[in-house]
Amino acid sequence: MNSLWHHRVSIITGSYGSGKTEVAINLSLAKRSFYGNEAIVSLIDVDIVNLYFRSRDKFEELAKRGIHVIAPAGDLRHADLPALPASISGSLHDTQQQVVLDVGGDPAGATVLGRYQADLPEGSYDMILVVNPYRPYTDNVDAMQRLISAIESKSRLRITALCNNSNLMGFTTPEDLLRGQDLLGELEVRTGLPTAFVSCVPAIAPAVSVMLPNVPVLQLGLYMLPPWATGNNYAGEV
Amino acid sequence: MKQRVLMKGNEAIAEAAIRAGCRFFFGYPITPQNELPEYMSRRLPEVGGTFVQAESEVSAINMVYGAAGAGARVMTSSSSPGISLKQEGISYMAGAQLPAVIVNIVRGGPGLGSIQPGQGDYFQSVKGGGHGDYRLVVLAPANLQEAVDLVTEAFDIADLYRNPVLILGDGLLGQMMEPVEFRQSTPRELPAKDWATTGLCNHNGQKNVINSLVLHAIDLEAHNIHLQEKYALIKVAEQKAELLHCDDAELVVVAYGSTARIVKTAIAQLRDQGHRVGLLRPISLWPFPEDAFAKVMPVAKDFLCVEMSAGQMVEDVKLVVNGARPVHFYGRMGGIVPTPNEIATQVLQIMGVK
Amino acid sequence: MVKVFDCPKSLTDMPTHYCPGCTHGIIHRLIAEVIDELGIADKAVGVAPVGCAVLAYNYFVCDMQEAAHGRAPAVATGIKRVVPEGVVFTYQGDGDLASIGCAEIVHAAARGELITTVFVNNGIYGMTGGQMAPTTLPGDKTSTSPYGRDTKKQGFPIRVSEMLATLDGPAYIARVSVHNVANIVKAKRAIKKAFEYQIAGKGFTLVEVLSTCPTNWGLTPKESLEKVQRDMMPYFPLGDYKDIEAGEKK
Ligand SMILES: Cc1ncc(C[n+]2csc(CCOP(=O)(O)OP(=O)(O)O)c2C)c(N)n1
Ligand code: SF4
Ligand SMILES: [Mg+2]
Numbered sequence: 001m002n003s004l005w006h007h008r009v010s011i012i013t014g015s016y017g018s019g020k021t022e023v024a025i026n027l028s029l030a031k032r033s034f035y036g037n038e039a040i041v042s043l044i045d046v047d048i049v050n051l052y053f054r055s056r057d058k059f060e061e062l063a064k065r066g067i068h069v070i071a072p073a074g075d076l077r078h079a080d081l082p083a084l085p086a087s088i089s090g091s092l093h094d095t096q097q098q099v100v101l102d103v104g105g106d107p108a109g110a111t112v113l114g115r116y117q118a119d120l121p122e123g124s125y126d127m128i129l130v131v132n133p134y135r136p137y138t139d140n141v142d143a144m145q146r147l148i149s150a151i152e153s154k155s156r157l158r159i160t161a162l163c164n165n166s167n168l169m170g171f172t173t174p175e176d177l178l179r180g181q182d183l184l185g186e187l188e189v190r191t192g193l194p195t196a197f198v199s200c201v202p203a204i205a206p207a208v209s210v211m212l213p214n215v216p217v218l219q220l221g222l223y224m225l226p227p228w229a230t231g232n233n234y235a236g237e238v
Numbered sequence: 239m240k241q242r243v244l245m246k247g248n249e250a251i252a253e254a255a256i257r258a259g260c261r262f263f264f265g266y267p268i269t270p271q272n273e274l275p276e277y278m279s280r281r282l283p284e285v286g287g288t289f290v291q292a293e294s295e296v297s298a299i300n301m302v303y304g305a306a307g308a309g310a311r312v313m314t315s316s317s318s319p320g321i322s323l324k325q326e327g328i329s330y331m332a333g334a335q336l337p338a339v340i341v342n343i344v345r346g347g348p349g350l351g352s353i354q355p356g357q358g359d360y361f362q363s364v365k366g367g368g369h370g371d372y373r374l375v376v377l378a379p380a381n382l383q384e385a386v387d388l389v390t391e392a393f394d395i396a397d398l399y400r401n402p403v404l405i406l407g408d409g410l411l412g413q414m415m416e417p418v419e420f421r422q423s424t425p426r427e428l429p430a431k432d433w434a435t436t437g438l439c440n441h442n443g444q445k446n447v448i449n450s451l452v453l454h455a456i457d458l459e460a461h462n463i464h465l466q467e468k469y470a471l472i473k474v475a476e477q478k479a480e481l482l483h484c485d486d487a488e489l490v491v492v493a494y495g496s497t498a499r500i501v502k503t504a505i506a507q508l509r510d511q512g513h514r515v516g517l518l519r520p521i522s523l524w525p526f527p528e529d530a531f532a533k534v535m536p537v538a539k540d541f542l543c544v545e546m547s548a549g550q551m552v553e554d555v556k557l558v559v560n561g562a563r564p565v566h567f568y569g570r571m572g573g574i575v576p577t578p579n580e581i582a583t584q585v586l587q588i589m590g591v592k
Numbered sequence: 593m594v595k596v597f598d599c600p601k602s603l604t605d606m607p608t609h610y611c612p613g614c615t616h617g618i619i620h621r622l623i624a625e626v627i628d629e630l631g632i633a634d635k636a637v638g639v640a641p642v643g644c645a646v647l648a649y650n651y652f653v654c655d656m657q658e659a660a661h662g663r664a665p666a667v668a669t670g671i672k673r674v675v676p677e678g679v680v681f682t683y684q685g686d687g688d689l690a691s692i693g694c695a696e697i698v699h700a701a702a703r704g705e706l707i708t709t710v711f712v713n714n715g716i717y718g719m720t721g722g723q724m725a726p727t728t729l730p731g732d733k734t735s736t737s738p739y740g741r742d743t744k745k746q747g748f749p750i751r752v753s754e755m756l757a758t759l760d761g762p763a764y765i766a767r768v769s770v771h772n773v774a775n776i777v778k779a780k781r782a783i784k785k786a787f788e789y790q791i792a793g794k795g796f797t798l799v800e801v802l803s804t805c806p807t808n809w810g811l812t813p814k815e816s817l818e819k820v821q822r823d824m825m826p827y828f829p830l831g832d833y834k835d836i837e838a839g840e841k842k
Contacts, residue, residue: 016246169415226410227575228500294695300663300696301670303660303663304659327663330660334658435655437637445654446655448658449649
């Protein structure tokens with residue numbers, strides 16, 4: 001397999017605004033490049049709580065890069081209606097497909113997973129909790145632990161690993177990820193969940209690898225950029 | 239951990255309100271502002287505050303009326319269709335001179351429109367969406383740090399002048415994420431709310447009445463004159479604008495909110511190519527920043543107003559420029575956000591014509 | 593000599609604007625007496641409606657807010673949440689409460705908002721010139737039902753007390769009348785109980801008072817009182833519709 005995943009199905013969950021969608025998109029691309037052009041990689045957008053900055057907004061761009069985005073069809077892509085497509089179950093069962101699920105934030109966003117519980121037997125998936133300690137309500141280990149139980153109870157699935165996505169967008173430094181990892185280390189001890197990988201933009205990835213030599217790095221090409229951003233830059237300034 | 243927190247626009251506005259002492263929030267769900275009431279419902283009980291999900295926007299704004307009349311710092315938020323419903327209450331609040339902060343995270347219209355960002359509510363916000371001769375102070379942040387800072391400012395302005403203040407955002411601002419810092423602002427000196435209806439025992443037995451009804455024409459005119467005098471003071475004291483590269487700018491782009499950020503990217507490109515282009519970004523939409531226009535007039539040869547609407551603020555730009563310079567317009571509608579390239583093309587066309 | 597009749601302290605000495613023979617004035621007086629007896633004038637905040645009672649803020653000696661048409665329960669909610677130790681009441685007509693403000697009253701009741709509503713049901717829009725109200729009786733002529741209210745076209749009156757009593761939020765809901773002395777005494781008892789329940793934090797309380805509008809009914813004050821008893825009371829029976837201390841229904 002690969003150090004970033006253990007199973008065919010990767011479920012990306014976490015608190016609201018933790019960076020799940022960027023992680024999900026980049027993990028899909030990593031799967032695609034690992035398994036080669038023949039592989040079918042489906043990115044399933046089941047984010048029914050968020051409205052802007054969703055995987056489905058990058059449908060065409062990702063299709064060109066060999067990612068099959070499954071999301072509500074046509075006009076419904078732009079609606080605030082759940083409108084889950086019927087093909088989701090099919091993808092979850094198709095053993096030929098690599099699947100990444102981009103789930104909505106918080107327990108509220110994870111609730112929809114409960115509907116697919118029968119399609120996701122324990123041991124058949126990775127469920128990764130994306131954590132950004134610079135977000136309110138996940139800035140300490142107690143809060144992270146509460147989030148884990150709440151997401152598990154709503155989704156009726158088990159979280160299997162953590163992703164350290166510590167970031168302040170364009171202002172992120174390698175030290176921010178290091179500080180984040182301190183908290184995740186404590187969370188690992190309390191929950192027994194391993195950190196599957198850290199995620200960061202390519203510019204700081206080498207420094208992060210040096211600081212955190214034991215954790216794989218998922219490099220993030222940024223897709224969810226605001227309209228004024230240029231290239232891979234959030235244009236943090238105004 | 240750093241002081242900075244990564245927040246979504248809607249959350250940042252909510253947290254800023256709490257830090258500004260707002261302890262009461264009344265709202266009704268509508269996309270794309272739902273994170274704001276959701277955050278309030280989670281956070282207010284932690285600080286001893288009160289969150290009520292009202293049965294409609296009509297009720298929500300009237301709860302705000304009651305709470306403001308009882309002297310509280312209070313907020314409500316909504317998006318375009320919901321703000322239309324609040325207009326009745328807003329007019330009553332302006333009439334009864336009640337301070338409160340109202341947030342509009344604008345979406346595409348008219349009607350149900352879409353959930354994508356828009357700026358089509360400019361007229362409604364600055365020209366009075368409700369009935370009667372009244373003004374709202376309208377503040378339009380362009381980034382989340384500014385949104386956070388303006389929320390505190392909004393509560394202070396509301397209390398100082400006894401007038402509702404509207405924060406005019408758009409879906410993009412509400413939904414985007416950015417690091418913000420909640421910093422201490424220099425507090426203004428604010429008058430005591432000795433007019434609040436908290437019960438006679440709380441203000442020495444003198445009876446307080448919150449009311450917008452004035453039966454005699456003479457009295458109502460006097461009341462209106464008082465309001466107009468107040469608005470005149472606000473017009474002098476509360477104009478806010480940002481000027482970028484305007485010192486030598488032959489063409490000044492005028493844009494507010496999210497659109498102004500896109501304009502900035504366009505201007506950076508144009509400046510790199512040696513074009514003398516600047517940005518005038520109104521932050522207070524009412525009072526309209528006339529003083530800032532006076533500053534750029536000596537050098538500017540043309541104005542280009544860019545909006546996510548069919549052209550609303552451009553009317554105010556024309557009023558200020560008053561025929562002295564050509565005022566051009568470029569707009570996208572229906573939730574389409576203009577790109578930096580589109581804007582740059584417009585600028586070059588105008589500059590090339592001369 | 594002992595004074596047996598005096599103006600309640602909680603009423604200002606300003607003469608009210610109500611038409612002669614209109615029972616709005618009696619209802620004001622009952623509220624003021626209750627406020628006096630409970631000694632709550634210094635913490636009461638009233639909310640006036642839009643309707644004939646729009647100027648009620650002039651008559652009560654306590655803090656008052658004037659609400660937009662129908663919105664008094666929402667305004668009262670805002671006040672009560674800010675001043676929980678206050679005693680907050682709304683005074684609303686049938687057009688105000690049962691038509692344009694139907695959502696506000698239902699939801700304030702459903703939330704169990706700790707306020708007291710005095711609902712003045714005169715079966716007509718008094719202020720605007722005698723138009724049909726949601727409580728206008730079938731067959732009654734008004735300026736917008738000139739042929740008499742035809743239930744096929746104009747629907748049926750709303751029985752507000754019965755409707756709200758189905759909710760779990762209210763602690764006390766009663767319908768009373770002020771067409772004679774015995775009923776005035778009962779009406780005052782009900783209003784007092786409603787305020788007491790609010791103060792004790794028991795829940796939302798509402799007293800519906802059948803009232804007259806001689807001016808727009810086109811009847812003498814005496815005929816008006818008779819109409820309340822003869823026509824209104826059969827359609828709108830008096831009694832307690834909810835009293836959480838006494839169990840459901842009378
Ligand atoms: C939004 C709005 N619509 C209509 C009116 C006009 N209006 C004033 S009072 C009233 C009806 C009052 O009837 P009711 O509530 O029964 O009170 P009454 O005068 O009978 O005591 C109406 C329709 C208004 N003031 N505001
Ligand atoms: S119009 Fe009717 S309800 Fe209004 S004051 Fe006169 S009699 Fe009373
Ligand atoms: Mg009436």
